[in-house]
């Protein structure tokens with residue numbers, strides 16, 4: 001199940017777009033096994049989305065739209081905020097590209113660059129080894145989504 005969270009279309013009410021409003025869904029025992037993906041990085045509520053991904057086994061945070069539609073600094077903020085608390089296995093990259101072909105290219109390029117920048121910072125901070133950062137890049141850019149959407153290795157709740 002995917003939820004658009006945070007910013008996006010101009011008709012949304014950002015006051016109600018904080019992903020923390022989804023708590024009743026995450027607390028609903030009948031939905032515990034349903035993977036729930038928070039799209040748009042929940043921006044500007046990315047930390048809140050990361051919190052949900054850390055607390056609930058079925059919560060995932062997707063960085064799409066924040067990457068590449070924000071400024072470079074904004075993209076770094078979103079990627080950093082996601083990595084603050086969310087398990088790397090729960091963070092996914094997408095572009096939210098649509099209609100305009102260049103957005104696919106721009107999204108892929110900016111996504112790779114910004115994730116590399118933020119993972120390099122994690123290495124410099126001692127949070128990740130270079131090998132762990134390489135694995136994290138693969139997970140965020142490909143493997144987490146492949147596992148979740150195509151069942152290539154189970155990463156959801158048992």
Ligand SMILES: [Zn+2]
Pocket residue numbers: 004008039040065096
């Ligand atoms: Zn979207």
